[in-house]
Amino acid sequence: MKKIEHIGIAVANLEESNKLFKQLLGTAHYKIEEVSSEKVMTSFFQAGPNKIELLASTAPDGPIAKFLAKKGEGIHHIAFEVSDIYAEMERLRAEGFRLLNEKPKRGADNKLVCFVHPKSANGVLVELCQEIREEK
Numbered sequence: 001m002k003k004i005e006h007i008g009i010a011v012a013n014l015e016e017s018n019k020l021f022k023q024l025l026g027t028a029h030y031k032i033e034e035v036s037s038e039k040v041m042t043s044f045f046q047a048g049p050n051k052i053e054l055l056a057s058t059a060p061d062g063p064i065a066k067f068l069a070k071k072g073e074g075i076h077h078i079a080f081e082v083s084d085i086y087a088e089m090e091r092l093r094a095e096g097f098r099l100l101n102e103k104p105k106r107g108a109d110n111k112l113v114c115f116v117h118p119k120s121a122n123g124v125l126v127e128l129c130q131e132i133r134e135e136k
Protein backbone atom coordinates (compact mmCIF):
# COMPACT_ATOMS: atom_id res chain seq x y z
CA MET A 1 0.00 0.00 0.00
CA LYS A 2 1.29 3.41 -0.92
CA LYS A 3 0.08 5.75 1.81
CA ILE A 4 -2.89 6.76 3.89
CA GLU A 5 -5.22 8.36 1.36
CA HIS A 6 -7.73 9.71 3.84
CA ILE A 7 -9.33 9.18 7.22
CA GLY A 8 -13.11 8.76 7.27
CA ILE A 9 -15.09 10.26 10.14
CA ALA A 10 -18.76 9.46 10.77
CA VAL A 11 -20.84 12.50 11.68
CA ALA A 12 -24.48 13.01 12.54
CA ASN A 13 -24.95 16.34 10.79
CA LEU A 14 -22.79 17.14 7.79
CA GLU A 15 -23.55 20.85 7.75
CA GLU A 16 -22.57 21.33 11.40
CA SER A 17 -19.49 19.18 11.05
CA ASN A 18 -18.39 21.03 7.92
CA LYS A 19 -18.36 24.19 10.03
CA LEU A 20 -16.57 22.49 12.89
CA PHE A 21 -13.87 20.98 10.68
CA LYS A 22 -13.40 24.27 8.89
CA GLN A 23 -12.66 25.84 12.27
CA LEU A 24 -10.43 22.94 13.25
CA LEU A 25 -8.41 22.68 10.04
CA GLY A 26 -8.50 26.33 9.06
CA THR A 27 -9.80 25.49 5.62
CA ALA A 28 -13.23 24.72 4.22
CA HIS A 29 -14.21 21.44 2.57
CA TYR A 30 -13.42 21.39 -1.13
CA LYS A 31 -16.21 19.12 -2.22
CA ILE A 32 -19.39 17.37 -1.24
CA GLU A 33 -20.30 14.15 -2.94
CA GLU A 34 -23.13 11.69 -2.48
CA VAL A 35 -22.45 7.98 -2.80
CA SER A 36 -25.98 6.68 -3.19
CA SER A 37 -24.95 3.01 -3.20
CA GLU A 38 -23.58 3.53 0.34
CA LYS A 39 -26.43 5.82 1.41
CA VAL A 40 -23.92 8.43 2.39
CA MET A 41 -23.12 12.08 1.81
CA THR A 42 -19.43 12.86 2.03
CA SER A 43 -17.39 16.01 2.28
CA PHE A 44 -13.66 16.27 1.79
CA PHE A 45 -11.07 18.47 3.46
CA GLN A 46 -7.44 18.85 2.56
CA ALA A 47 -5.02 19.32 5.43
CA GLY A 48 -1.54 19.66 3.98
CA PRO A 49 -0.90 16.41 2.12
CA ASN A 50 -3.71 14.60 3.92
CA LYS A 51 -7.43 14.29 3.41
CA ILE A 52 -10.30 13.97 5.81
CA GLU A 53 -13.61 12.55 4.63
CA LEU A 54 -16.71 13.31 6.66
CA LEU A 55 -19.53 10.82 6.21
CA ALA A 56 -23.18 11.44 7.05
CA SER A 57 -25.98 8.98 6.44
CA THR A 58 -28.68 9.73 3.91
CA ALA A 59 -30.95 6.91 5.09
CA PRO A 60 -31.85 5.49 8.51
CA ASP A 61 -30.82 1.98 7.41
CA GLY A 62 -27.48 3.00 5.86
CA PRO A 63 -24.12 1.75 7.14
CA ILE A 64 -23.22 5.13 8.64
CA ALA A 65 -26.57 5.38 10.46
CA LYS A 66 -25.90 1.93 11.91
CA PHE A 67 -22.35 2.88 12.90
CA LEU A 68 -23.58 6.06 14.65
CA ALA A 69 -26.26 4.13 16.53
CA LYS A 70 -23.69 1.61 17.72
CA LYS A 71 -20.59 3.68 18.32
CA GLY A 72 -21.51 7.33 17.97
CA GLU A 73 -19.56 9.89 16.00
CA GLY A 74 -15.86 9.38 15.40
CA ILE A 75 -13.26 7.73 13.24
CA HIS A 76 -14.98 5.32 10.90
CA HIS A 77 -12.25 4.05 8.58
CA ILE A 78 -8.70 4.52 7.39
CA ALA A 79 -8.22 4.48 3.65
CA PHE A 80 -5.00 3.38 1.99
CA GLU A 81 -4.10 4.22 -1.55
CA VAL A 82 -3.12 1.27 -3.70
CA SER A 83 -1.94 1.20 -7.28
CA ASP A 84 -3.72 -2.03 -8.23
CA ILE A 85 -6.79 -2.72 -6.13
CA TYR A 86 -7.44 -6.11 -7.74
CA ALA A 87 -3.94 -7.33 -6.93
CA GLU A 88 -4.13 -5.94 -3.39
CA MET A 89 -7.51 -7.63 -2.77
CA GLU A 90 -6.07 -10.89 -4.05
CA ARG A 91 -3.05 -10.53 -1.78
CA LEU A 92 -5.16 -9.77 1.31
CA ARG A 93 -7.54 -12.64 0.58
CA ALA A 94 -4.58 -14.99 0.35
CA GLU A 95 -3.37 -13.64 3.72
CA GLY A 96 -6.72 -14.57 5.25
CA PHE A 97 -8.30 -11.14 5.52
CA ARG A 98 -12.06 -10.89 5.21
CA LEU A 99 -13.08 -8.43 2.51
CA LEU A 100 -16.47 -6.76 2.65
CA ASN A 101 -16.94 -6.78 -1.07
CA GLU A 102 -16.21 -9.33 -3.75
CA LYS A 103 -15.27 -6.76 -6.34
CA PRO A 104 -14.08 -3.17 -6.08
CA LYS A 105 -16.91 -0.68 -6.22
CA ARG A 106 -17.14 2.95 -7.13
CA GLY A 107 -16.63 5.18 -4.10
CA ALA A 108 -16.43 8.93 -3.63
CA ASP A 109 -13.67 11.07 -5.11
CA ASN A 110 -13.21 9.10 -8.34
CA LYS A 111 -12.00 5.96 -6.61
CA LEU A 112 -12.46 2.24 -6.84
CA VAL A 113 -12.79 1.01 -3.28
CA CYS A 114 -12.92 -2.16 -1.24
CA PHE A 115 -13.31 -2.55 2.53
CA VAL A 116 -11.57 -4.99 4.84
CA HIS A 117 -13.73 -6.24 7.71
CA PRO A 118 -12.73 -4.65 11.02
CA LYS A 119 -12.85 -8.08 12.66
CA SER A 120 -9.83 -9.11 10.63
CA ALA A 121 -7.91 -5.87 11.27
CA ASN A 122 -7.94 -5.36 15.04
CA GLY A 123 -11.21 -3.44 14.96
CA VAL A 124 -10.16 -1.03 12.24
CA LEU A 125 -12.29 -0.69 9.13
CA VAL A 126 -9.74 -0.45 6.33
CA GLU A 127 -10.56 0.95 2.92
CA LEU A 128 -8.43 0.27 -0.11
CA CYS A 129 -8.77 2.85 -2.81
CA GLN A 130 -7.38 3.24 -6.26
CA GLU A 131 -7.79 6.28 -8.46
CA ILE A 132 -10.04 5.50 -11.41
CA ARG A 133 -8.03 5.84 -14.57
CA GLU A 134 -10.41 6.58 -17.40
CA GLU A 135 -9.57 4.42 -20.37
CA LYS A 136 -10.72 5.17 -23.84
Ligand code: CO
Binding pocket: 006, 007, 008, 053, 077, 079, 127
Ligand atom coordinates in the same frame (compact mmCIF):
# COMPACT_ATOMS: atom_id res chain seq x y z
CO1 CO B 1 -13.33 6.66 2.55
